[in-house]
Amino acid sequence: MGENRSDAERPETAPAPDLAAELEQCQARNLRILADFDNYRRRTGLEIGAAKAAERDRVVLAWVPVLDHLExxxxxxxxxxxxxxxxxxxxxxxxxxxLRSSGVTRLDDETGAFDPTRHEVGAVVDSGSTPRPPPAGTVVEVLRPGYQADGRVLRPASVAVSAGPKPTNGAKVTNGPRRDSGSEPGNGRGPDTETEAS
Known part of the structure; x- marks a missing residue:
């Protein structure tokens, strides 16, 4: 019957010598891992700093000839x-x-339909007097070029878009992208969507 004692009634025993040695090894290993991680973090910080400095130097050296020629x-x-x-x-x-050496390209040869991811409206051009006016929302001129790098637009091109043909008989005409395309009137990113005929 004495064999069914609870854990609280059992006498405490000292850890076995093997466990004490294993604990000491684990603690030493943890200290080495912490030291290695600390060294890794310090080394990575230095490498990031060196990479930033090298990139800055590359950009500066690309622009120095521009300054030389301006002078x-x-x-x-x-x-x-x-x-x-x-x-x-x-x-x-x-x-x-x-710019090209930094991987930046210009968005200045834009023609065709207005794209709010690459363009911002700088002007809406009344092209109704021309024999065959372009459809509403068509880019007719680049006012200021945009720039992109790695397929990401850094600055959209500012463009003039066509107001489209003039409506007849007081009908409404839709200009530019639909409202559900993310373009809102007056936000500078798309042409106004509806105009009243005069």
């Missing part, structure tokens, strides 16, 4: 106007090259 153009500002224009064109090309 050269300014030093010849009193010279022949044609040579000044040629110099500015050269600086412009250097700036485009610097």
């Amino acid at each position: 050269l153009a300014l030093s010849h500002a009193d010279a022949d106007p044609d040579s000044l224009v040629d110099g500015v064109r050269g600086v412009y090309q250097l700036a485009l090259d610097a």
Whole structure:
């Protein structure tokens, strides 16, 4: 009957020597893991800092020739106007090259339908007097180029869109994207959706 004692009634015993040694090994291993992680975190921080500095240096070095040529153009500002224009064109090309070397491309050859993910409306053009006016919401001119990198739009292109053909007999005409496309009137991202005929 004495064998059915509860845990509370059993006398405490010292841990076996094997368990004490194993505990000591686990504690030492945990300390090494913590030290390794601390070293990893410190090393990663240094590597991230070095990568940021290298990227900054790459961008700066891409733009230094632009500054050099601007200084050269300014030093010849009193010279022949044609040579000044040629110099500015050269600086412009250097700036485009610097953007390209950073993986940035321009959105300046946009034509066709207005796309709110790539465009913002800068103007709505009344093209109703032309023989065959483009449909409402069609991009007719790029006012300011946009830029993208890795397929992500950094700045949308500001565009002029067609107001579309003039309605006849007082009917309403729909201009641009539908309201459910995420474009709202007056938000700068899409042409107004309805206009009254005059």
